[in-house]
Structures are given as C-alpha cells and as structure tokens.
Amino acid sequence: xxxxTTPTPPDGDQPALLxxxxxxxxxxxxxxxxxxxxxxxxxxxxxxxxxxAGQRFGIVGESGxxxxxxxxxxxxxxxxxxxxxxxxxxxxxxxxxRRLGFLREDLQVVxxxxxxxLDPRMKVRDIVTEPLVAQGHPDRLGRLDELLExxxxxxxxxxRYPHQFSGGQRQRxxxxxxxxxxxxxxxxxxxxxxxxxxxxxxVLNLLADLVDEFDLTLVFVSHDLSVVRRVCDTIxxxxxxxxxxxxxxxxVTTRPEHPYTRQLLGAVPSLERxxxxxxxxxxxxxxxxxxxxxxxxxxxxx
Amino acid sequence: xxxxxxxxxxxxxxxxxxxxxxNWSLRVGGVLVGLVVVVALVSFVWxxxxxxxxxxxxxxxxxxxxxxxxxxQFGRDVLSRLMxxxxxxxxxxxxxxxxxxxxxxxxxxxxxMAPRWLQTVLVRANDLxxxxxxxxxxxxxxxVFGASTTTAMVAxxxxxxxxxxxxxxxxxxxxxxxxxxxxxxxxxRSAPAVAVRHVLPNVTSLLLVQASVSxxxxxxxxxxxxxxxxxxxxxxxxxGRMLNEAYSVLAxxxxxxxxxxxxIATAVLGFNLLGDGLRDRLDPRLADAR
Numbered sequence: 001x002x003x004x005t006t007p008t009p010p011d012g013d014q015p016a017l018l019x020x021x022x023x024x025x026x027x028x029x030x031x032x033x034x035x036x037x038x039x040x041x042x043x044x045x046x047x048x049x050x051x052x053a054g055q056r057f058g059i060v061g062e063s064g065x066x067x068x069x070x071x072x073x074x075x076x077x078x079x080x081x082x083x084x085x086x087x088x089x090x091x092x093x094x095x096x097x098r099r100l101g102f103l104r105e106d107l108q109v110v111x112x113x114x115x116x117x118l119d120p121r122m123k124v125r126d127i128v129t130e131p132l133v134a135q136g137h138p139d140r141l142g143r144l145d146e147l148l149e150x151x152x153x154x155x156x157x158x159x160r161y162p163h164q165f166s167g168g169q170r171q172r173x174x175x176x177x178x179x180x181x182x183x184x185x186x187x188x189x190x191x192x193x194x195x196x197x198x199x200x201x202x203v204l205n206l207l208a209d210l211v212d213e214f215d216l217t218l219v220f221v222s223h224d225l226s227v228v229r230r231v232c233d234t235i236x237x238x239x240x241x242x243x244x245x246x247x248x249x250x251x252v253t254t255r256p257e258h259p260y261t262r263q264l265l266g267a268v269p270s271l272e273r274x275x276x277x278x279x280x281x282x283x284x285x286x287x288x289x290x291x292x293x294x295x296x297x298x299x300x301x302x
Numbered sequence: 303x304x305x306x307x308x309x310x311x312x313x314x315x316x317x318x319x320x321x322x323x324x325n326w327s328l329r330v331g332g333v334l335v336g337l338v339v340v341v342a343l344v345s346f347v348w349x350x351x352x353x354x355x356x357x358x359x360x361x362x363x364x365x366x367x368x369x370x371x372x373x374x375q376f377g378r379d380v381l382s383r384l385m386x387x388x389x390x391x392x393x394x395x396x397x398x399x400x401x402x403x404x405x406x407x408x409x410x411x412x413x414x415m416a417p418r419w420l421q422t423v424l425v426r427a428n429d430l431x432x433x434x435x436x437x438x439x440x441x442x443x444x445x446v447f448g449a450s451t452t453t454a455m456v457a458x459x460x461x462x463x464x465x466x467x468x469x470x471x472x473x474x475x476x477x478x479x480x481x482x483x484x485x486x487x488x489x490x491r492s493a494p495a496v497a498v499r500h501v502l503p504n505v506t507s508l509l510l511v512q513a514s515v516s517x518x519x520x521x522x523x524x525x526x527x528x529x530x531x532x533x534x535x536x537x538x539x540x541x542g543r544m545l546n547e548a549y550s551v552l553a554x555x556x557x558x559x560x561x562x563x564x565x566i567a568t569a570v571l572g573f574n575l576l577g578d579g580l581r582d583r584l585d586p587r588l589a590d591a592r
Contacts, residue, residue, distance in 0.1 A: 131489030
C-alpha cells in the first residue's frame, strides 16, 4: 500500500496558489509538574500541500486531526511552530499583520458556527461590509446590495441583527462577508456542520454555485467525507496532524489507499448499504479488519 | 442560482422580552436611586430652609411642622442639609466612577489584547494595586493635598481603576476568543479597530453593572471619609459629615444620627440593587439560567 504524503505536483505552467511546506504547530500544555516541562500537543506534524488556482480542495479528518489548526494557519490567524506557507509565491508566515494586506484582500474565511462568527452587536450591513471598511474600499453600500442578492437574502436584511436570523441565513451572511472583497480564495471551516440537516444542502449548493460564479479557489475543511465529496475535486485526508492520503476526489472516494480513508468512507451511510442491512459501525469494523495495519500504525505513533 | 426559499423568510419582529418575570432588584434599585437623584435636583431650586442658616435659638430641635426633620446643634435645618448632601454624594460617585472607567477600561482592553508577556506584567501590577484599599489612598491624599470633596473623589476614583481594568480584561478575553474577532482579523481589521468595534460594544453591559456597584462603594467611601474628617469640609453638607456632627451629640439627640444614616443606606442599597438588577437583565449567561 502506498500512502502519498507528498503534494501533487503542479501540472505544467500552473503554479500553486497556496504552497504549504512542512507545517508544524505545537500547542503548549499547562504545566502539571514542577520539574518536568509538559509535552506539547502536536496539532500539526509536518503538513505539505499545494492548492492550485480554481481547485476545490477538501481536507477531511475527525475532530482533533489538526484540520482547523491548518486552516487558521492558512488564513494567517495563527503562527506555525515551523514550516512555511506561501500565497501567490509570497511568504505569509512570520509576516507582521500590517504587511498582510495582499492576503487579507484575496483570501477570506467562512467559519463553522454562524452564531459565533457574527458580532451580536452589529447590524448585518456592518458585518457584511466590515472587510471593505477595514481595507478602505469605496462604494460599500452598492456592494452590500450585490452581496446580499448573491447569497439569496433580501435587501432589508441589512438593518437587522444576527439573532433575528436562522442558522442557514446566518451562514449566508457570513458567506456574503467573505465574498465582499472579491477574494480569489475562500477557506471554509466546517461551514455546514452547525446547521440543521435540512438546510445543509442549500448552503452547500450556494457555496458551490458562488465558487463557480466568482471563479473562486475553495479550501473546504470538514469531518464529513460525504459533504467534502460533494463539493471538492481534490481531497486530503488528515489523521493526527498528518496528511495520510491526498488525491483526486473520485480516486480517494472510490479507491482509497490508506486504511483510515477506508474507515472514514465506511462511516458514510448510503442507501444501498442501508438496504443491505449494514450500518456504519459494521462497515467501519469491516474496513478495519480488511486493513490490519491500521491499528498498528496508530499504536506506533503514540 | 439555487438561492433557496429558506433565506427569503424573515420574521417581522422578534420578541426578546421574556414573559412576565419581574426583576425586583432592578425596580427597587431604580426607585431608590431615582429618589436620591430627584432630591438632589430639587435641592437646586428649593429647600425648606437655607441649609447654611445658623439659628442659635432653635438648636437640636426634634421634628416639627416648621423643621420636618428637626435642627442640628447649630440650629440648621436637617432636611435642607440632607437634600443638599445628596448632591455631594452623587457628585462624588459620578466623578469617581467616570475617572475609574476612563482609566480602567482602556487599561483592561490592553491587558486582554497585548502580547502574552506584557499581559502578565500588567495583570500582576494591577493585582498589586487592586489589593490597595481605597480608603487608605484617600486618607493619604487628604494628608498630602488637604481634605476636600475633590481629593476624596479623585482618590476613590484612582483606587477603583484596577477594579474596572480587571473586569474589562475578563470581558475582553472572552470577546477575543470568539469567531467574529477571527473573522474581523481575516477581513483585515487592525487591533485598535477590533478593540473599538468589537470588544468595547460587547463588554459594555458588564461595565454598566460594575459602574453601578462602584457607585455604591464610592458613595459609602465618601461618607466614611467625611465622617473621619478627610472628605467634604464644613460647612458644605455631606451625609458623612452630618453623621460625624451627630456623633458628638448622640446622647442628647440620637435622631440626628438616624437621618444621614438612613440617607446613606438608601443610596448604597439603591445602587447595589440597581447593579444586581442590571446584571440579571444584561448578562446572557444568567438569562439562560432564568
């Protein structure tokens, strides 16, 4: 079995938009012993990947696998312990905030919890135009109407506060804000995980449509392989701070190489399997049994 | 585009008032504070007597139809002096709390947003000042600059700065950990803009509660200082001063001590209840528990 942890080579003259090399992020643990410094939490253990323009890049892994940490580093909201991130060939890591303008304009984030990511004391108008104000763009109000229309909210939503909207609507507001500066890259951190199942599909479709319409490059983080499969063309699978498998979405979901990917796939419920009387747990167990190396791998790592 | 129907439906109004749960602290506190404020305002246009009028023939009289609360040992009308004394109490409270807020809030925000090492230094220094009693500082100020209402309220205000700094920091830390601050930073907001646009509006309710409670403490501190002779100087009426003067004639006329005591209790209780009531009303975590 081969597990490709090296990034896919950029095809031809198309350079990578985001280049990540050997990214490590350790979080210090609170000291519990007087004499011994505590072992830090290794959230990322040397992650490398390339995201090319126009790609829809999915990052899948269970909670604690380091995928959200990776996304925050990509957005320069946190600093890595070591390793580098380049955006359009320019260094992002270790650059002071005031010289990150190029990144702030071209790369925006949609967060997981649409209640927590919207300031409860701000009106929708101010929330959506915040990046425009911060970056000194002219014609904010004209842009506001365009944005609200693009995400399917009526213009009168602008004068309301976030708590007056449902979860799906709030996520639309967050998406409108992320699109305000006409970014090239959209990072989405579990954008539908906090939503009711009934509105997930709508928000996902909206996101996919907007990515098409505005020629966005999408980096989509989720624990749910079925969601990632739906919107992404490339998938990286993360486990315990490392990328264990990476490749085209079709290949990864139909012919997974790493046992952990098989496990994740097994956890995706499907109609045929349900009709065949198998449940997710049974499938995961079957996947584990088919790849006896899986558990051994994890033991070694600890 | 599949902008779906779910997004179109907006509620026309949102009912945020919880059904019929009386907030008694807020009501009683509001009434008591309102009473003190009204009395202070009325004293500007009307008092039954001139509060400074000394009348040697009517000393230490009990309540009567001409002097409703009696007269003190100089024959001055007690009610008139109480009314004017309410001004002193409010004046000291307003100036002391404003001073504490103006100094403490920016300090607290810096203590919550600065680099880790600077936070540690500032928090330790703040804790040191927090342990310093307001009354002691005021007595020191009184000894150095001379006892007056101004020195008392400046001293109380300065001593309250660390209290505001601390409470502002705790609110700031909470706000800084939210995703809306991350989103603002991802949108290119600078740290000062985050402080003004996100942190400050989201800690105001916390600060309003603290202001009310600090007001009560300041009123009490002013009374204590005036009683000890480090606050408002005679003959300007102050409740603490009146209590001090009544103390010397306590055996002859115990009622003299009752009135200013009641006035101080009313103001302090009022501001404390108001603070409690505001906390219940404004703190979302407590709102859930209700």
